[in-house]
Amino acid sequence: MGGLDPNRAIVHMDLDTFFVSVERKKDNRLNGKPLIIGGTGDRGVVSSCSYEARAFGVHSAMPIRLAKRLCPHAILISGDFEAYSEHSHMVSDIVKEASPLYEKASIDEFYIDLSGMERFFGSYLWARDLRNKVMDETGLPISFGLSVNKMVAKVATGEAKPNGHLQIVAPQVSGFLAPMPVQKIPLVGKKTAQSLTYLGVKTVSNLREIPRPVLERVYGKQGTLLYRRARGEDDAPVIPYTEQKSMSTESTFSQDTIDIVKLRSVLTAMVEKLAFGLRKQRKLTACISVKLRYANFETFTRQARIPYTANDDVLIDKALHLFTRLYDRRIRVRLVGVRLSHLVPGGMQIDLFQDQVRQVDLFQALDGIKRKYGGSSIGKASGIYGGKRALRREDYTGEL
């Protein structure tokens, strides 16, 4: 345990300002201009922005309102997630074809394990070839880091960006990390960085001075990781595939609401959408949870275990019940959401105690129509609100 294994060779590849690059590929008039991609409406945040916008202080997760103030001449785009997903697949296919062992870590990130393939020099050339191939075939800029493990490789990619590459061999790791602010270590977010500041820790080198037992007392398991990562140690494997453990959807209203009928109908539509996805993937869920955020941003959840199911009626019933338990104040609501977890593979089970055979047929018929005409073409009567389809676009967007 511990120490750096110089025989490991891990590549981390990350598409540069991925959404922005796809938009520019679609319309090259956007090249060289400040670009902000973010949620529609007034309450959105920045999900991607070009370097020209970053020059004005814009960064991802920043409220759109503020971004507009900082960079008024920026071009705002609401985002085309179908195109992003398509391009992500294109890149995946290229990485997959070339790599002995790879992991897709997010829509725009990959890890590749090259250990034992060749010595480091060969790995570096190999990674540069792959990078060029991705850029040639997709027209999207991509950067990579190569080092002895996932963590250092990822940090290296961050330093290589934009449009670059960087190799950190074992003897360089310690010196490479030492001067960096602790936030550069994946795991150190806003809260951890803040609390480390109280301990007088600003840089990785500062972090190395904190004894391991202290970090473990304060941060638990995270403390162990902090101690190790400060030293460039990480033995996390590259994992080709992991089962999805949950699926969820949530939506912030364009205006906070106390309209219970509307809230219930939004929740109903959300459950229908999730249950449809569940059946499409031939999965069942055994736990449902409902989330509610009040106007003052206080957020609560209620969850319940249920027998394995993918049945709309069962899930809607549960969701509305959980919502009733949750919504106990007379305060306006900002957001509601639903999450299904404890997912297992398996078609719909037929419960012998309730004669559901006909219902299974019904669901399959409805799903057929949904596949044909799109997910929002059909809903239960309870999903209808005010005589129209419950969900106007400004209330609730089905995509991402």
Next chain:
DNA sequence: TCTGGGGTCCTAGGACCC
């Protein structure tokens, strides 16, 4: 500047069982 949406993992307390 009032703060998205879809995920993963961890923690802490209580129930329950042996």
Next chain:
DNA sequence: TCTGGGGTCCTAGGACCC
């Protein structure tokens, strides 16, 4: 009678990542 100890599951909340 004045109180074990471990294991596991469940719930709720929170940090983090892209």
